[in-house]
Amino acid sequence: MSERVYTREQVTLEAVARHARVSRQTISNALNAPHRLAPDTLARAKQAIDSLGYRPNQAARSLRTSSSQLIGFRIEPTRDGINGAVLDRFLHALCEAADRHGYNVLLFAAADDAKEIEGYDDLLRRRAVDGFALAGTHPGDARTAWLAERGLPFITFGRPWGERRASHAWVDVDGAAGTAAAVDHLVEQGHRRIAFLGWPAGSGVGDDRHSGWLRAVRAHQLPTRGLAARGEDGVTTGHALATRLFQQSSPPTGLVCASDSLALGAMGAVTDRGLAAGEDVGVVGFDDTPVAVAVSPGLSSVRQPVEQAAVTLVELLAERLADATVAPAEKLIAPDLIVRPSSTRSTPSLVPSS
């Protein structure tokens, strides 16, 4: 058999109309304006559409309705594999959420933001997508500025960092609430010197996670001075930052980390000092990557509800596509702290605080 089987067997509007003994316009109305038909006519038309398996040709329909039923999403180059995991989870969730709204996801590769904008431009000129989902927003984001200027339909997974008034609709996870919850949990475990391991200032996401730690530590009236250590993300950095913190005259016994990579390095530094993560030093990571479950002891971590984020994003985008005048929504979702042995003491209340 040849691949042309689909072309040959393509059910036409005419065939459906003949089968239902109605006009082509009636079949078209049944599909696009059912309220125009009497109930029994609509039922007959629908029965014929279903029994012949008719679907309007997508290309012809795109021309007429300007709808491709596709959401464009740029896929980043593969990263170290630890921190890329959360974006991969988001992508799976995005496809499933899109499916429930009758959309598919058009994925395109781009090495950086400039290439991503070129990709948007190309897809729009070809009318290949109806709208966009974006991830990884950051201060001075040229991509969102480009799309917003043109009034194009898009929703970001990530806030418009550094903008006084949001220029677009967004969904995000409350990272500060996550690190604050990690601090509260470590305090409950009896820790009194709780440090933060994070990225250099200016990254939006990183600053947010830092602010949650700062807010919570202050709320507990605990020290903060000299307890925020920062460096580029990675296991090696986590090890170096924790080692430096441990060299202080009164070292921290709690470590809240902006990523599982940093936390993993920090756990290594704990072991190197002959201490036990959990019993001696409480360590909490961020993003609950597969590594957090796999390491021993298991790593406590802040989990982003990316499924909920994806569902909300697609709902907002579908709304926006149906009505261009809808006000840009802003949705902040609370994360979950997953507690594992790396931050748990066997008898928390009996352990003296340092």
Add this chain to the structure above:
Amino acid sequence: MSERVYTREQVTLEAVARHARVSRQTISNALNAPHRLAPDTLARAKQAIDSLGYRPNQAARSLRTSSSQLIGFRIEPTRDGINGAVLDRFLHALCEAADRHGYNVLLFAAADDAKEIEGYDDLLRRRAVDGFALAGTHPGDARTAWLAERGLPFITFGRPWGERRASHAWVDVDGAAGTAAAVDHLVEQGHRRIAFLGWPAGSGVGDDRHSGWLRAVRAHQLPTRGLAARGEDGVTTGHALATRLFQQSSPPTGLVCASDSLALGAMGAVTDRGLAAGEDVGVVGFDDTPVAVAVSPGLSSVRQPVEQAAVTLVELLAERLADATVAPAEKLIAPDLIVRPSSTRSTPSLVPSS
């Protein structure tokens, strides 16, 4: 600004023809049949196309050429996160390879094979894609049978398991070569009783990895009896299988595992016996997931070159789309063994074999 900017500013064929002072047919030829034009006419037409930024409307072009420039790919529901990582790596690589051939990837969600076939049917009826990439082939695969029967253009990442003669083109990684390399490596480290931890028989991929172990162990004239342990994939299973193997009167000192999950559980079982992974028992996993790098000691693992697989798959698909009569190709790619401390002895030659 409204989103209609793209509609209003859409550059028409007429505008480009006017700008180049040629006919519309000439511009159309420049795009679709450049060999029909004299070099200077072609140059003038191209210059006008570029300077006005003209792109033929994708929907109109689809109707004419039946080409959407999209490759359909089904994304599986998120898995445990350890073994899902290799398919996520493949997806990134697929998008990048597709991009170099002028294609994007249309992702759709499906919970199982039957839903995946429904997805294919729907996309084909809507003419939304030009062809398909499939992953996760297995014996009695209804999806490939469905596509092959209809003569549709698709390439699988994975062999047609259990078929005497391949019914379609495929790209795959030689899993047996990977487990055989793991055995050779463990033998070099001084091990003489080398076990296999894998999945229940019948999974295609799992049987292939088992066969590589069996072949290599036999080639070294080492024992195999009672040394193949099988169970459902997972860390817990790996722990249970290794524990059982260690209870033998002469337990294995080398463990070749069909996945990093199994290997991770096996490493736990090694530690539980007061032994050291690497020095006492050599452990090798499969898929080189992020977890393999993160655990301590680092886990040796067989790495699938998914980037190479994706590039080859897209090349084969592009070839097939250009010429439906091309013979189905079969490409088997050798994997790489990544050696880490979990299978390395400090002085391999001095360690007596058990």
